[in-house]
Amino acid sequence: MVRIPDAKVALSTASVYPESTATAFEIAARLGYDGVEVMVWTDPVSQDIEALRRLSDYHQVPILAVHAPCLLITQRVWSTDPWIKLQRAKAAAEKLGASTVVVHPPFRWQRNYAKDFVTGIWRMADETDVRFAVENMYPWRYRDREMLAYAPDWDVTNDDYRHFTVDLSHTATARTDSLAMVDRMGDRLAHVHLADGKGSAKDEHLVPGRGDQPCAELLERLARTSFDGHVVIEVNTRRAMSSAEREADLAEALAFTRLHLASAPAPTDPATAVTDQARGTSDQAPEARRP
Secondary structure, three states: OOEOOOOEEEEEHHHHOOOOHHHHHHHHHHHOOOEEEEEOOOOHHHHOHHHHHHHHHHHOOOEEEEEOOOOHHHOOOOOOOHHHHHHHHHHHHHHHOOOEEEEOOOEOOOHHHHHOHHHHHHHHHOOOOOEEEEEOOOOEEEOOEEEOOEOOOOOHHHOOOOEEEEEHHHHHHHOOOHHHHHHHHHHHEEEEEEOEOOOOOOOOOEOOOOOOOOHHHHHHHHHHOOOOOEEEEOOOOOOOOOHHHHHHHHHHHHHHHHHHOOEOOOOOOHHHHHHHHHHHHHOOOOOOOOO
């Protein structure tokens, strides 16, 4: 029997750039995505809760997640205070019915924010049912030089968060083992940004299957473990020569994800079934502890 998890497949509105947030809803509806993740950035519509609600209602596409404005280009979106940004992201998620807020670790120069980030995220998580899923990042590289741009760490598994987002384009850029990172996240993995990469110093966000990341293996693992978070297609389509080419890339990404998010369980030797079941119980990740 094929096992298909409850995970929904969403389209990040960043995947249609340089087209608009509104266009992302239209494409998601036309291609049959289960929902969208709203990247809050310089597009005014992405910052407007009522406009987003109208788009969601019109296209009958739910908003499953909100990506807080924590990119370099969004430093002034919704405030220059990063904690206010997160409060507004939480309020937006609650009003729009989204279950997740995606947040990056602070930049190292945001010293006060970085110092209290781990405990602050726990405090905010205690105030809402919305999941604050902290996303893995990567070192910045230029030629042979490497700069650690994020604090406390670009590898978020080195700190204690209630929920994680794994981004496979970021693992490619970091040149780290993505499946080992997922293992470290354990049952705190709540959200997936699915994209591919080839290990370039640039964050590539290729269509899944066009790089060297184990996108298919990760999806099949999620199916076997009955993952109930969201899988979000977050790819770069800026080089598409037309809207039709962009839409074809997003259709391919959706087809790849749906194909591999269905997994047939491997046959089990009856002689080892009881042992395997016991081992699976003992290997479960421990419940996250509050710092």
